[in-house]
Structures are given as C-alpha cells and as structure tokens.
Amino acid sequence: MWHTDLMSEKVTATNLRARVRAEMTDEIKTVARRHLATDGANLSLRAVARDLGMASSAVYRYFASRDELLTALIIDAYNAVGDEAERAVAEQETPLGMWLAAGHAAREWALANPHEWALIYGSPVPGYAAPRDTVEPATRFMLLLGATLAKANVTGGIADRPPLTGRFAEELAAIAGAYFPELTARIIADTIAAFFQICGAISFELFGQLNNTIEDDRRGFFDYQLRSAARLAGLTE
Amino acid sequence: MWHTDLMSEKVTATNLRARVRAEMTDEIKTVARRHLATDGANLSLRAVARDLGMASSAVYRYFASRDELLTALIIDAYNAVGDEAERAVAEQETPLGMWLAAGHAAREWALANPHEWALIYGSPVPGYAAPRDTVEPATRFMLLLGATLAKANVTGGIADRPPLTGRFAEELAAIAGAYFPELTARIIADTIAAFFQICGAISFELFGQLNNTIEDDRRGFFDYQLRSAARLAGLTE
DNA sequence: GCCACAACGAGAGCACTGCTCTTGCATTTT
DNA sequence: AAAATGCAAGAGCAGTGCTCTCGTTGTGGC
Numbered sequence: 019m020w021h022t023d024l025m026s027e028k029v030t031a032t033n034l035r036a037r038v039r040a041e042m043t044d045e046i047k048t049v050a051r052r053h054l055a056t057d058g059a060n061l062s063l064r065a066v067a068r069d070l071g072m073a074s075s076a077v078y079r080y081f082a083s084r085d086e087l088l089t090a091l092i093i094d095a096y097n098a099v100g101d102e103a104e105r106a107v108a109e110q111e112t113p114l115g116m117w118l119a120a121g122h123a124a125r126e127w128a129l130a131n132p133h134e135w136a137l138i139y140g141s142p143v144p145g146y147a148a149p150r151d152t153v154e155p156a157t158r159f160m161l162l163l164g165a166t167l168a169k170a171n172v173t174g175g176i177a178d179r180p181p182l183t184g185r186f187a188e189e190l191a192a193i194a195g196a197y198f199p200e201l202t203a204r205i206i207a208d209t210i211a212a213f214f215q216i217c218g219a220i221s222f223e224l225f226g227q228l229n230n231t232i233e234d235d236r237r238g239f240f241d242y243q244l245r246s247a248a249r250l251a252g253l254t255e
Numbered sequence: 256m257w258h259t260d261l262m263s264e265k266v267t268a269t270n271l272r273a274r275v276r277a278e279m280t281d282e283i284k285t286v287a288r289r290h291l292a293t294d295g296a297n298l299s300l301r302a303v304a305r306d307l308g309m310a311s312s313a314v315y316r317y318f319a320s321r322d323e324l325l326t327a328l329i330i331d332a333y334n335a336v337g338d339e340a341e342r343a344v345a346e347q348e349t350p351l352g353m354w355l356a357a358g359h360a361a362r363e364w365a366l367a368n369p370h371e372w373a374l375i376y377g378s379p380v381p382g383y384a385a386p387r388d389t390v391e392p393a394t395r396f397m398l399l400l401g402a403t404l405a406k407a408n409v410t411g412g413i414a415d416r417p418p419l420t421g422r423f424a425e426e427l428a429a430i431a432g433a434y435f436p437e438l439t440a441r442i443i444a445d446t447i448a449a450f451f452q453i454c455g456a457i458s459f460e461l462f463g464q465l466n467n468t469i470e471d472d473r474r475g476f477f478d479y480q481l482r483s484a485a486r487l488a489g490l491t492e
Numbered sequence: 493g494c495c496a497c498a499a500c501g502a503g504a505g506c507a508c509t510g511c512t513c514t515t516g517c518a519t520t521t522t
Numbered sequence: 523a524a525a526a527t528g529c530a531a532g533a534g535c536a537g538t539g540c541t542c543t544c545g546t547t548g549t550g551g552c
Binding site for chain 2 (some may be wrong): 033058059060076134136137139140141148154156163182186189190192193208210211212214215217219220221222225226227228231233234235236238239241242243246247249250
C-alpha cells in the first residue's frame with residue numbers, strides 16, 4: 019500500500035506521476051482479477067502484462083512480486099465480502115435478520131467471485147505467508163457476526179448456557195475481556211463454530227465437494243445451514 | 256488405478272515389468288508426497304524426477320500429467336483420513352465416543368499431513384476437475400459421521416426435532432430413502448452442517464486463519480468444536 | 493529359441509513462467 | 523538548466539509442463 023503514501027506525501031499541482039501510478043495499479047489489479055477467474059491463484063503475471071500491452075518487467079514497478087499482487091487482491095477480496103456483508107446487515111433490524119443477511123451476502127459474493135473466495139478462504143498459496151496487512155480485513159466478516167451476537171446478547175436474545183471449562187476457555191475469556199466486553203467466552207467459542215460452519219457451507223457448495231447432493235434449492239439449503247449456525251451460536255427467536 | 260488392472264490381468268511366473276511398474280508408481284508418489292510438504296500443490300514434476308534420478312519425461316510413462324499425479328495423491332489422502340477415522344471409530348462403543356474419535360483422528364491426520372489436507376479440503380487446483388475416481392474416497396469421512404448418527408438414531412440417541420420444510424428437504428428425503436433408510440432428511444442436513452463445521456475447524460486451525468486466537472489448548476478447543484458439532488447434529492448424551 | 497511388439501528411459505526441444513538487469517526516455521526536483 | 527528520480531522495454535536466466543524421437547529391454551506368440 020505504499021503508493022498511497024506516495025500520493026499523500028506531496029500533493030503538487032499536477033502530481034501526474036502519482037495519479038497515473040494509482041490508475042495503473044488499479045488497472046493491473048482489475049486485469050489480474052479477470053485472469054483470476056480463469057487461471058485461479060496461479061495466474062500469469064506475464065499474461066496480465068500482455069493484456070495491458072506492456073512489458074512484464076514493467077509490472078514489477080508496481081508490485082514487487084507476484085505474491086504481492088496476490089496480497090493486494092486478497093486484501094481487496096476480504097474487504098469486498100466485508101463491505102457486502104456490512105451493507106446487507108445495515109438494512110436489518112433484528113439480530114437474526116442481521117445474521118441471515120450477513121451470511122447470504124457472503125454466499126452471494128462468493129458465488130459471483132468464486133476464485134476470489136478461493137483465494138481468501140481456500141488453502142493458502144504454497145510458500146505464501148499472509149502479510150500483516152491482511153489480518154485486519156480478514157477478520158471483518160467474523161467480527162460482524164460477533165457484533166450481531168453482541169447486540170443480541172444485550173437484549174437477551176442469546177440463550178443462557180453453562181460457561182466453558184478447560185484451558186482454552188481462559189484464552190477466550192482473555193480475548194473477551196480485552197476486545198468484546200459484551201460477549202462471554204462461551205458465546206465467542208460458539209460464534210467461531212458458527213463461522214466455521216458458514217464458511218464451510220459456502221466453500222463446499224462453491225467447490226462442488228458435496229457431490230452436488232443438493233441441486234435445485236441450494237439457497238434454501240444454505241438458509242437452513244445459516245439458521246442452524248445461528249442456533250449453534252445461541253441466537254434465539 | 257489401471258496399474259492394478261495390469262497386475263491382476265496376467266500373473267505370470269515372473270511378471271517383472273508389472274511389478275517394477277507398481278513399485279515405481281509408488282516410489283514416485285512417495286517422493287511427490289515429500290515434495291508436497293514443501294512446495295504444496297504446485298510441486299514440480301521435474302524436481303520429483305530429479306530426486307528419483309530419472310529424466311522428467313520418464314515420469315510421464317506412469318502419470319499422463321501432473322494433474323494425474325495429483326489425483327493419485329488426492330485419492331490416497333482421502334483414503335488415509337478415511338482409514339484413520341474408521342480405525343479410531345472401531346475402538347469406541349458409544350455414538351458420542353465414535354463421533355469424537357472420528358473428529359480427532361481427522362484432525363491429527365491433518366496436523367501430521369497439512370499439505371495433503373490442503374490438497375483435499377482446500378480450494379481446488381485451478382483448471383483441475385476432480386475425476387470420477389475421487390468421489391467415492393472423498394465421501395468416506397462424511398459417511399462415517401452419518402453411520403455414527405445412524406447407529407445413534409436406532410437406539411434413540413438423537414434428539415427429536417421438527418422435520419425440514421422447503422424444496423431442498425425433498426432432495427434430502429430422496430437421498431435418505433435411497434441410501435440411508437435409518438436417517439431422516441433432518442438428520443442428514445444437520446450431519447452436513449456438522450461436517451462443515453468440523454472441516455472448517457481443522458482447516459482454519461491448519462491454515463492459521465484464525466490469527467492464532469487459541470494458542471495453548473488447541474486440542475481442547477477442537478474438542479469443544481466437535482461437541483458443539485455433535486449437538487448441532489442432534490447427538491444427545 | 494526367436495522375433496515382433498510393446499513398454500521404457502533418456503535427451504532434445506517448445507512454449508511458457510517469475511524475476512533481474514541494463515538501457516534509454518520522461519518527469520520531477522533542485 | 524541540471525541532477526535525480528520514475529518508468530517502460532528488452533534481453534536474459536533458471537525453471538516449468540509436456541511432446542517427440544531414438545535407442546534399449548523385457549514380454550507374449552509362434
């Protein structure tokens with residue numbers, strides 16, 4: 019993201035160079051996203067450069083490596099699904115409505131951008147270590163689910179359950195104390211479980227790994243999955 | 256698997272060629288699995304050949320393409336986790352014990368063979384379409400969970416719940432009628448949900464995508480995940 | 493036992509990849 | 523105006539999957 023620094027560093031009258039740089043990086047990412055849809059994570063940097071009518075070496079002025087390009091796409095993807103989910107949630111009133119809206123928004127985004135979903139929620143690219151910049155966007159969707167439960171919890175919309183036991187419960191309690199005062203360790207654990215289930219439901223449908231058991235009413239099936247995830251997380255009503 | 260056919264086709268006295276072929280394919284797969292641990296899904300066929308001291312072109316006598324090699328590894332991986340889970344389940348008496356044993360066995364296999372787990376439960380390799388031979392081994396683990404619930408259901412170990420509604424319910428009911436007479440559509444749907452959650456729990460822990468929230472007691476956390484999955488599937492006791 | 497045949501290993505080669513380095517040009521800064 | 527910097531292009535390197543050809547070797551039919 020250092021081109022952002024470059025832009026804000028010195029805002030001269032024209033600042034042509036910084037502007038075309040920003041446009042160029044965006045254009046590269048757009049074309050790369052298009053290639054992502056056909057070639058998946060092993061897209062060719064040279065092919066992207068060809069599509070842009072430039073030499074492959076020129077791309078390296080904008081992204082130091084192919085991995086860095088992928089990182090930019092990953093961050094954008096995390097933010098895209100986060101945006102979609104937040105937008106959908108904002109239209110809802112009840113916690114359950116927010117929960118369902120977030121889930122369906124994520125699924126629909128995944129169906130529209132399967133390879134980008136695979137990029138962020140599939141197996142990591144070999145030899146690729148996610149940089150620091152990705153962790154914040156990566157947590158947005160899950161935090162949205164947590165926020166929904168937090169809202170439900172203050173209005174008594176979450177079932178009372180016995181607290182957790184075990185060493186991991188203390189770790190979760192520490193997290194709850196530091197970041198989510200409205201939530202208990204138990205609710206956090208169940209939220210994570212629900213998050214796993216939702217992501218699994220989307221991924222398995224997307225990657226066709228459930229052998230096309232459900233063919234006609236996939237949305238209905240996912241809706242049921244969402245509701246059982248809500249039940250798992252303790253969302254009543 | 257056609258080298259198996261070759262072996263059983265004509266068992267002459269010596270049959271040297273078929274034997275060394277079988278040994279060679281196994282050896283290639285072994286080395287490839289080793290490379291998988293470092294390079295992931297984009298392992299180099301040439302590097303595998305180098306490790307074996309043979310020309311890269313010679314490998315193509317055994318696997319028509321790199322994808323075919325990966326397919327063989329995928330099938331083996333599915334069967335390995337299936338074997339492990341079945342072995343662990345066989346030692347248990349109660350449905351819940353079987354459930355927990357299957358889950359922990361899968362997780363431990365995944366921790367021991369992370370890249371193979373990524374190969375089968377991560378995002379599919381781009382441009383790679385899973386062949387017919389993979390679907391049967393792929394279903395083994397999930398069928399094991401289903402069988403556990405079936406055993407529980409006949410002894411009244413599954414909570415009574417309202418039946419499903421919606422179009423997808425009919426699809427599931429048809430599957431239940433054809434393959435799982437002991438199960439209801441509702442139980443199948445909940446089993447799938449639990450399966451999603453378990454696979455998600457393993458994958459996210461493996462790929463480090465939950466930002467190392469839980470550090471110390473990962474097994475305990477997974478055990479809790481397993482139990483909430485069981486609750487989700489309706490397993491009482 | 494011999495011989496045609498099929499399987500096999502090796503090597504060269506093709507088109508492609510990510511990435512680096514150098515060279516010349518355009519733009520910005522001093 | 524001059525120096526410094528940003529940028530695009532091209533050549534080049536090491537590596538890839540895969541194909542083809544060419545000797546060699548084990549195998550089944552006669």
